[in-house]
């Protein structure tokens with residue numbers, strides 16, 4: 001078993017989880033507004049860059065080069081980081097990674113750590129593991145703090161609290177933030193940010209240990225990079241004595257120069273800004289400046305499993321910008337929680353089942369969480385062909401289950417039974433038309449049906465379908481044929 | 491390199507995590523070598539008759555981008571630095587400076603000056619005092635993105651100086667301004683120094699995507715551009 005473990009396993013089949021989330025109208029309204037705002041900003045700033053396509057192609061190629069030379073580059077990174085004063089650790093999976101980090105924190109004698117927002121630490125379930133060892137992990141990113149105080153899980157890679165509006169956040173702070181002045185706390189974003197600032201300032205100034213991830217790890221120099229906005233990252237990376245950075249093995253870039261590509265691609269794709277307010281780069285330790293002890297934990301956790309699939313491995317190029325989430329019509333409606341894993345949206349649909357292997361929890365259903373519209377590929381700064389991988393994983397799933405009964409296989413069998421035979425197909429469509437005639441009257445011309453009558457219900461079990469045309473193409477063709485032969489076209 | 495610096499985590503006796511992860515990757519990776527195209531924009535035309543105009547445009551662009559981030563920007567001649575700084579720091583009671591900031595810069599400033607020095611470096615509590623401003627130089631500035639790069643040089647000092655005080659004033663010489671990221675990274679003297687890229691004041695958009703400035707880093711970013 002080399003599959004990844006941790007918070008990358010969907011507990012519920014995607015259609016079930018999606019249906020639950022769809023019931024939340026507030027969630028859908030918040031999501032829609034947020035994703036549309038970010039995607040419009042992104043389009044504007046990407047439009048400013050005349051060489052965007054060239055940058056995307058270089059970005060994809062640099063990451064492919066990393067995948068092809070990963071062992072050498074990891075060894076190079078490790079040697080450079082050690083030479084600069086860091087200690088490097090390795091972890092096969094989430095359990096091992098958590099054990100390494102917990103042990104390192106325990107060595108410092110500290111029972112509280114400050115954390116920079118990091119997907120890798122969420123993936124391995126670090127906060128939970130630290131809590132079990134009696135260590136409190138304080139999330140310092142505002143959105144992560146909101147989610148942590150609410151005892152919730154993040155729903156978006158970039159804006160984890162995107163599913164809350166200001167009123168809801170105000171109430172979370174009022175009831176959960178220690179020492180907050182409830183009476184004077186309004187729901188103005190500035191007031192809420194100020195409350196968070198005051199709450200966290202004391203933590204930053206007293207913290208002895210910080211835990212971060214890294215957006216990039218430079219093999220040539222042993223450098224790590226964190227890209228952020230609020231300055232909480234800088235606080236964590238600068239003030240504590242000990243810094244522990246948890247880094248997925250695919251975060252490598254071969255050379256320092258490669259940052260010239262990725263520091264252009266990431267901010268514009270992610271927040272729709274020309275540049276994020278703060279980027280920190282550090283190499284080992286610098287006497288007199290910043291943490292004097294640096295640990296780097298290199299984590300596999302299913303990445304090598306993903307690397308082994310020639311079609312699916314492109315998912316490892318991902319720089320977690322979240323552009324694909326913001327353009328995805330499925331994500332926009334169901335939100336991040338429906339995907340179960342810490343990696344939501346289109347990238348999550350291909351990454352989670354590959355990292356864990358398809359048999360973990362309900363991860364087999366994730367490649368169906370898509371309309372295959374292709375918007376995610378167009379948005380992706382490293383040109384991951386997500387639709388191609390989705391189809392590949394669906395195919396792989398069906399092949400693996402050949403001869404075994406499953407809901408999906410039964411549905412596909414019913415569909416192919418219907419579609420194999422012209423009369424059966426025509427009859428099914430007629431039945432669908434009859435069934436949907438009243439619906440059409442209600443929904444008008446642009447209607448969608450949530451559930452088609454059997455046997456086409458196999459299709460709508462996990463997706464809406466356009467209403468069947470009032471007349472079948474076949475009927476229309478037959479009619480047109482007759483009239484053509486009768487009078488000819490004039 | 492000792493084995494202690496490469497711990498394999500909990501699974502002692504099963505071979506080290508390092509060896510196992512590397513072996514897995516060797517077995518799984520693709521074998522095709524990859525050629526990386528570099529046909530994106532890396533440097534402006536230099537030495538052309540228009541180079542002077544291009545320099546002026548670059549500085550204008552930087553100012554435009556900085557203002558867009560709600561930083562405040564002021565320009566002066568090399569002779570005017572002292573006066574400009576005294577005006578910009580106006581009401582500020584105390585300013586913190588790294589060791590390498592030229593003495594002359596603050597000769598007209600009436601407030602208190604605290605230099606972060608080697609024998610007694612300032613503490614975090616010193617820097618957290620209310621009303622404090624910090625004055626630094628920078629290594630490179632990027633026009634297209636409105637970014638200032640600090641690399642810990644003598645006039646920039648330790649990272650926490652430009653982080654903890656609520657007000658950061660940064661002096662940029664026009665000859666430090668480049669067009670884009672590729673030129674900026676290529677100009678850095680040593681990429682292994684601690685680097686901080688600053689683009690506008692600290693900000694968050696986590697609440698309904700409303701931008702709020704000044705969460706943890708300085709709330710005020712002022713830039714003095716010196717023709718040079």
Ligand code: SF4
Pocket residue numbers: 269317318319320321322323324325347376379380381382383384
């Ligand atoms: S798959 Fe592409 S678009 Fe989606 S988060 Fe990763 S890099 Fe961004």
